[in-house]
Amino acid sequence: MATNEEIVFDNVSRFYGEVLGVNRVNLSIPPGITSLVGPNGSGKTTLMNLMTGLVRATRGSISVRGIRPDESEKLFRILGYCTQFDSFPRGYTGFQFVHASLMLQGWDAKVAEAKAWQAIEKVNLVEPAKRKVAAYSKGMRQRIRLAQAIAHQPQVLILDEPLNGLDPLVRSETIALFREQAERGAHVIVSSHVLHEVDMISDQVILLANGYVVAEGAIRGVREEISDRPHQIVIRCDKPSEMASKIFQFDHVVEARIHPDFQGILVKTTNSSQFHKLLNRLVMEGINIETIAPADDGVNSLYEYLIGDEGAQK
Amino acid sequence: MTGFALWQRQILTIVSLEWKKTLFAKRGLWVYALAFLPALLFGINAIRVQNQRDAQMEIQRAAPNAAAVTAAIQTGMSVDDVTRKLVDDKVPFTKFKRRKKFEFVRYSDGTNTWELMFVEGKLTEKRNRDEARLSDSIRAFAGAFQYFFLRLAVFFGCVGIFMNLFRGEMLDQSLHHYLLAPVKREVLMVGKYLAGLVATIAIFCTSAALQFALMLGAHSSREVNEYLAGEGWAHLVSYLGVTALGCVGYGSIFLAAGIIMKNPLIPATGILFWEGMNWFLPTMLKQLSIIYYLQALCPVVAPLSGDIPEPLKLLATTAAPIAAPIAVMGVFAAAGMVLTFASIYVRKLEINYGAD
Numbered sequence: 001m002a003t004n005e006e007i008v009f010d011n012v013s014r015f016y017g018e019v020l021g022v023n024r025v026n027l028s029i030p031p032g033i034t035s036l037v038g039p040n041g042s043g044k045t046t047l048m049n050l051m052t053g054l055v056r057a058t059r060g061s062i063s064v065r066g067i068r069p070d071e072s073e074k075l076f077r078i079l080g081y082c083t084q085f086d087s088f089p090r091g092y093t094g095f096q097f098v099h100a101s102l103m104l105q106g107w108d109a110k111v112a113e114a115k116a117w118q119a120i121e122k123v124n125l126v127e128p129a130k131r132k133v134a135a136y137s138k139g140m141r142q143r144i145r146l147a148q149a150i151a152h153q154p155q156v157l158i159l160d161e162p163l164n165g166l167d168p169l170v171r172s173e174t175i176a177l178f179r180e181q182a183e184r185g186a187h188v189i190v191s192s193h194v195l196h197e198v199d200m201i202s203d204q205v206i207l208l209a210n211g212y213v214v215a216e217g218a219i220r221g222v223r224e225e226i227s228d229r230p231h232q233i234v235i236r237c238d239k240p241s242e243m244a245s246k247i248f249q250f251d252h253v254v255e256a257r258i259h260p261d262f263q264g265i266l267v268k269t270t271n272s273s274q275f276h277k278l279l280n281r282l283v284m285e286g287i288n289i290e291t292i293a294p295a296d297d298g299v300n301s302l303y304e305y306l307i308g309d310e311g312a313q314k
Numbered sequence: 315m316t317g318f319a320l321w322q323r324q325i326l327t328i329v330s331l332e333w334k335k336t337l338f339a340k341r342g343l344w345v346y347a348l349a350f351l352p353a354l355l356f357g358i359n360a361i362r363v364q365n366q367r368d369a370q371m372e373i374q375r376a377a378p379n380a381a382a383v384t385a386a387i388q389t390g391m392s393v394d395d396v397t398r399k400l401v402d403d404k405v406p407f408t409k410f411k412r413r414k415k416f417e418f419v420r421y422s423d424g425t426n427t428w429e430l431m432f433v434e435g436k437l438t439e440k441r442n443r444d445e446a447r448l449s450d451s452i453r454a455f456a457g458a459f460q461y462f463f464l465r466l467a468v469f470f471g472c473v474g475i476f477m478n479l480f481r482g483e484m485l486d487q488s489l490h491h492y493l494l495a496p497v498k499r500e501v502l503m504v505g506k507y508l509a510g511l512v513a514t515i516a517i518f519c520t521s522a523a524l525q526f527a528l529m530l531g532a533h534s535s536r537e538v539n540e541y542l543a544g545e546g547w548a549h550l551v552s553y554l555g556v557t558a559l560g561c562v563g564y565g566s567i568f569l570a571a572g573i574i575m576k577n578p579l580i581p582a583t584g585i586l587f588w589e590g591m592n593w594f595l596p597t598m599l600k601q602l603s604i605i606y607y608l609q610a611l612c613p614v615v616a617p618l619s620g621d622i623p624e625p626l627k628l629l630a631t632t633a634a635p636i637a638a639p640i641a642v643m644g645v646f647a648a649a650g651m652v653l654t655f656a657s658i659y660v661r662k663l664e665i666n667y668g669a670d
Contacts (some may be wrong), residue, residue, distance in 0.1 A: 076496035104495035
């Protein structure tokens with residue numbers, strides 16, 4: 001049952017003429033960090049634009065924490081959107097850009113100024129904030145857009161490819177900022193191509209392909225539901241050959257490959273819970289197991305399984 | 315802050331963000347050129363007339379009897395008699411022939427410029443060709459104002475400025491910044507419209523005032539003071555008011571066109587054609603144009619353009635004069651209707667830069 005704390009898509013479709021944007025999308029997105037993942041043209045940006053009213057649904061309805069996207073006056077008090085459009089009003093400095101958006105919120109000039117500096121500080125852009133945005137690097141432009149999106153402390157933060165153009169240090173600072181927003185109960189919806197980052201930051205993922213939602217939920221949960229692909233598990237142990245011979249007696253083990261350093265084994269099994277029980281027995285039989293880690297419950301694998309190789313990227 | 319107070323603050327914010335951008339946009343330089351072209355022409359004319367006056371002063375000094383010569387020259391005199399008189403009194407002149415039969419003598423007596431026409435050697439006509447009379451300048455100003463300034467400069471200036479308010483930002487891919495703010499689309503539209511008005515009124519009223527000043531600058535201070543003491547100031551206020559109203563009317567149309575249409579040339583051409591046809595429309599249809607109300611408010615009736623062929627002049631109809639308050643209300647009502655219509659579209663406006 002959807003509540004006013006969720007973002008709800010109810011049978012939403014959007015067509016651009018005869019071109020499909022998204023089709024029959026049904027989603028209930030809870031607060032936390034949600035990543036939209038899919039290849040180019042899969043419908044990620046369309047979904048974000050639909051949530052923010054920049055485009056209208058051809059069919060169906062959307063509610064963002066109980067507010068319709070066409071109620072812009074209410075919606076953008078609780079929502080900040082950092083778009084992928086890399087363009088700014090002409091002649092603005094970074095500070096003016098953030099300040100102007102706060103003035104449009106109806107804040108008094110002094111309050112707006114204080115809030116603008118707070119947001120600029122959060123993205124570490126204080127020093128260049130008085131310079132024209134036109135002279136910024138791509139990463140700086142990305143950060144000033146982020147500052148503008150978070151300046152009014154929105155309950156819903158939508159970020160289209162927000163890590164593009166950022167150097168590794170700024171990336172990790174930015175990811176920390178997303179976590180901070182999520183921890184205060186906000187929705188943080190991120191679209192990204194960089195799958196290992198999605199793995200790192202997301203509480204849940206929505207996988208899109210060709211305008212359709214192909215899976216949604218916590219990454220591990222989504223993996224559990226894919227039954228036609230064996231689970232891959234990496235085990236670091238002292239007797240990988242002995243372990244391989246023992247586990248091969250079981251039907252649910254379809255492959256076991258010894259690691260080149262002879263210190264571990266990659267197992268493919270069709271029943272991961274049975275396999276974990278089996279591991280307990282092997283330990284009792286004297287095999288010393290150091291670590292057990294799933295090898296394919298990352299977004300990259302989900303991508304590969306659900307969407308195909310073309311979507312999966314490193 | 316909610317409701318009207320919030321809208322008011324948001325509109326002020328939009329105007330303050332937009333007006334400078336609109337007024338000092340590089341791509342709007344041609345609007346300045348268009349707006350100030352008549353001022354340049356009036357300026358050149360003022361210099362020309364001033365030079366003419368200086369030359370007349372020189373004649374007054376060099377040929378103090380020149381005015382008496384003019385009085386003495388009568389129709390029926392021969393070319394030789396007239397030129398001898400002018401030579402005797404040291405009045406410079408030019409003489410030229412047209413088709414054997416006609417001869418002309420042109421000279422200035424220090425006050426007026428005369429053209430004497432001789433047919434078969436006899437003076438038949440004595441024309442005062444003084445181009446520096448204030449009354450003529452006032453009529454010339456009325457013509458330039460109505461035929462060029464209102465119909466072309468203000469019209470195309472509004473095309474350039476108001477159409478860019480939405481369409482320009484679509485092309486720059488920056489309109490979404492406004493659409494992602496908690497601002498009603500209608501409030502955004504009004505804010506942008508007012509910013510456009512501030513810019514166009516500043517540009518075109520400055521130009522109109524400058525043209526008026528330059529038009530007067532060509533004349534003696536005595537003439538100018540007399541004119542200003544009479545109806546001059548009222549004329550200036552009327553011209554400035556009509557200019558501002560032109561911006562109100564055309565601005566609303568082109569703002570709406572910028573929201574609804576992608577190509578500015580289509581609405582601009584269509585409306586230019588409609589406004590240009592205004593002279594030939596029946597009264598009912600005249601009322602559906604902006605120029606009808608603006609012309610009704612102009613303080614001096616402009617002479618019908620000499621370029622219009624005589625048979626078409628017969629078709630030109632003059633609508634019954636309308637009272638100034640009705641004309642003013644007419645422009646505001648038209649602008650209000652157009653903006654209301656545009657607000658339906660602005661509510662549905664989507665960001666789809668790829669398609670724009």
